[in-house]
Amino acid sequence: MTEAIVTISNRAGIHARPAALIVQTASKFASKIWLEKDSDKINAKSIMGIITLGASFGTRIRIMSEGADEAGATAALQALFDSKFEED
Amino acid sequence: MPTPDATRFTVLDLLDLNLNEQNALNLRCIGGRKGLSREITVPDLNRPGLALSGFYESFAWQRLQIFGRGENAYLKMLAESSNVEIYDKLFSYPIPCCIFTHNLAPSKEFFDAAERGDCPILQTDLSSSEFSSRVLRVLLDIFAPQTTIHGVLVEVYGIGILLTGDSGVGKSETALELIERGHRLVADDVVDIRCVNGSVLMGQGANKVIGHHMEIRGLGIINITHLFGVGAIRDKKQIQLVCGLEEWDANKVYDRIGTEEMTTEILGVHIPKLEIPVKPGRNIPIIIETAAMNERLKKMGYHSAKEFNQNVLRWLESENARALYFNRDDFL
Structure with missing residues (x-):
């Protein structure tokens, strides 16, 4: 299990397009990947799940991966969050 | 019912609940707004009659305090005899909120004491028994695992x-x-x-x-x-x-x-x-x-698979029995 904590840094928060980017990135890995906000923990390969989190600007999110390629998965998602989903 | 912050359920959350007809609590805040951020920790109610008469042993202050006609009449009597230090004693406990049923409203002295104690005062037009059963149902749902x-x-x-x-x-x-x-x-x-x-x-x-x-x-x-x-x-x-x-x-x-x-x-x-x-x-x-x-x-x-198997067993048994009676030689 690898974990990382990221902060949403694009103004609009996680709306449909960033959610799709997260799912695309997560789906490249075989590991099970979750995103956690407060007490809500959802599957990072599910668009509706990610949108349900309601992650707005400044929200802190914990990325958790478990599986053979977990380190790569966590790093790739962290990089995606840090790139502000190519917005702003 | 999802709560805005899953870890804390406040009096404000109770007011904000969007409930339909038969569950509507018809609550509104009539005083002590500063205390609306108080947390409700127990899904239960209390009628504070004993507390008002000065008996505070085992006082369930964590619960929602319901003031019905009886409690309100007693409060009125206290106010007339200007016995208001009892109010301050009541609000020295961090009560989540006081709820007045039947659209009743307490005296000004009670409001002032509530403001001093930061305790929100809510009002509903429902009767005490109807409100109690509704709010218990709602709270048990919210506090369910x-x-x-x-x-x-x-x-x-x-x-x-x-x-x-x-x-x-x-x-x-x-x-x-x-x-x-x-x-x-x-x-x-x-x-x-x-x-x-x-x-x-x-x-x-x-x-x-x-x-x-x-x-x-x-x-x-x-x-x-x-x-x-x-x-x-x-x-x-x-x-x-x-x-x-x-x-x-x-x-x-x-x-x-x-x-x-x-x-x-x-x-x-x-x-x-x-x-x-x-x-x-x-x-x-x-x-x-x-x-x-x-x-x-x-x-x-009616369990399809089990019933099917029972029929098969019964059939096999009857076949055995037939063999026993009619084809004794074959059977042996």
Whole structure:
């Protein structure tokens, strides 16, 4: 299990397009990947799940991966969050 | 009912609850607004009669304090005899809130004491008994143990079925076909589950704003209510069967008879579970529909697989008996 904590840094928060980017990135890995906000923990390969989190600007999110390629998965998602989903 | 902050349920959250007719609490805040951020920690009520008369032993200050006609009349009597230090004693406890029923309102002295103690005062037009039963029902629901599961909840022939499985196995597509066949969607992808009364699992969508939408590969996000009508959706439903969809694994032994019943545990409640292997050419929605009907039969006391086996056993036995009587030589 690898974990990382990221902060949403694009103004609009996680709306449909960033959610799709997260799912695309997560789906490249075989590991099970979750995103956690407060007490809500959802599957990072599910668009509706990610949108349900309601992650707005400044929200802190914990990325958790478990599986053979977990380190790569966590790093790739962290990089995606840090790139502000190519917005702003 | 989802709470804005799952870890803390405040008096403001209680006021903000969006409840329909028979559950409406009709609450409004008439004083002590500073205390609206106070947390409600116990799903219970208290009538503070004894406390008002000065007896504070075992005073259940953590609960919502309900002031009905009796308590209000007593407060009025106290105010007339200007015995208001009792109010301050009451508000020295961090009471979550005081609720006046029958649209009653306390005296100004009581309001002032509440302001000093930062205790919100709420009012409702309901009677004390009606309000008590409603608020208890609502609070027990909010304080019920809950969890979130990745899956799709559908209602098929009246049975609440939770479809689970890994991403991409076809949960949403299966649900879409079921909706097309006249069944109902409760929640896609993220299902909030509450354990009510310790034995009933209620499932619902995590969020009203984005509820009843589905994500279908190749189509994107679709609105089920607009596409299939209001008859195709449902707000919440008891979970009565779990169907785990999984990629067909040639090495795994799947149930071929159905006399052994598997269950899965969610929040301490055991729910019947089926493992359904998925491969091209298998019509999963029809299997789910049949599973739902079979589940109803079981609830009515008719278990297809067991009944079938009993018939087989009875038949074999009678064949034995016939052999005994008619073909004695063959039998021996």
